[in-house]
Amino acid sequence: MTDTLIASHPLDDAVRLEPIGEGAFRGRTSAAYWNMAGPFGGTTAAIMLKAVLDHPQRRGRPIAQTVNFCAAVAEGEFEVHVRLVRDGRSTQHWQVEMRQGEAVVTTASTVTGAERETWSHAPAAPPPVAPAQDLAVFDTGGRAGWRGRYEFRYERGAPVFFEGGAEAPQGALSRNWIRDEPPRTLDFVSLAAICDTFVVKILQVRGDIPPVGTVSLTTYFMADEAALARQGNRPLLGVSDSRAFRHGFNDQSAEIWSDDGQLLAVSHQVVWFKG
Template sequence: MDLEDLLAAVRAQPDAVCIPQDWTQGRACYGGLMAALLYEAMRQHVSPERSVRSLAITFVGPAQAEEPISFSIEVLREGKGVSSLLGRATQGGQVVTLMQGSFGAPRSSSIALTNRPVAPMLALDEARELPYLEGVTPHYMRHLAMRWGVGALPFSNTPAPAMGGWMRLRGEATRPLDEARLLVLTDAWPPALLPHLKAPAPGSSLSWTIEFVQPLAALTTQDWCRYCAVIEHARDGYGHTAAGVWSSDGQLLALSRQTVTVFG
């Protein structure tokens, strides 16, 4: 199943979605896809004029491929301008992913600015492609095109403070790049701490908050986006990173923060 099939499945039957093996990372379903599906289920409970402003995601446990997952949504409050929702993805009676979402209609304001300039990185045609390699890279990467443009590769014993590059969906029909698809892209990059290690070791996201710049730029799934994560602190097997996502021409699309665990 491709991404469009899975998004359609969670809209049609959110209480029984099976994620195929080719969307996994290690023993678990890919976290970016879990977030995208839970968001897509959440989006069905909010009026269209209220855009998603922020999502707070906790990966409680690993979701298993090929087994039914239920995506349930609770509307916590429907205010005059903002809707607050809580989403749960459960499997086998256990919560695997939690999401709190804030959706808000635009309002009149005299303030309009951005303080997050695009991160410098190698030009697209100079950036190193990160190919999908059977048995080496996670399965989900077959669905993504990525090119390394900032920092070093994982497990290269390189103490770089930042990591990132270029990204877009691979092999999908051309569609608008909406928030669900942006979630799939943004979580694709490995934890920015991994280049500091000199040997392979597991690492994964524990919690993730992402804030979307609305209205989203009019991009498609064939457009390249930029991503750059900066390490702010790391100790005791946990790291804290802050990232930006931009269009190829430097329009800010989203701000992302993650707490990651590293077993090395």
């Protein structure tokens, strides 16, 4: 691992989009961010956001994004189609589709908004956690390819797998430092991907690996461009938890904090699991 930023980061390669028409882009899946049966969902979310950010009519910064993973994304090319649904004074509302052939594999709803100086109040605070440099780097060797594209340092909740699963459910709470590997200066695209870097909670709680997949992921971006620039490429603090596992689905929520204690993003997702 090195602190030296490189000219072409693997994430930038993974989210690269070629304009092919009005509101239409072409991209290709990346082996560097492959998961067990398709691309890492965080890069898919980042691609959907980048398509909006690249649209010539886009104003302001991302405020919210909901990504629905409709079907497995196959290896190879895809198209992303972006439509401005409503252009208001304060916000723009976008609909996005990722297609492979005639099939829609992912949809997204995105809101962008103009930056304004307003009254501010931040009652939330990050939990007390040891500095990143005081925690060991989590070994991602032998795990899904995308895991090697991030550096994880766990204070609590590192995934542990047991032969036949854990005897009793483990805790779902995790606290860990995260950053891109190799290091990359934080922007909204990388932040969208990082919001999905938390271990799917049933793996953490049961200690085994059943068939599993995120169905829907919503991210609220609380940071502005200046906050991301201040963070640079230093590790982010992630806090994640679940509340219920029932009928083959579970919730999963996360907070992303800068290393100086500013809340940058909040995410919520619902996950399907088998068994």
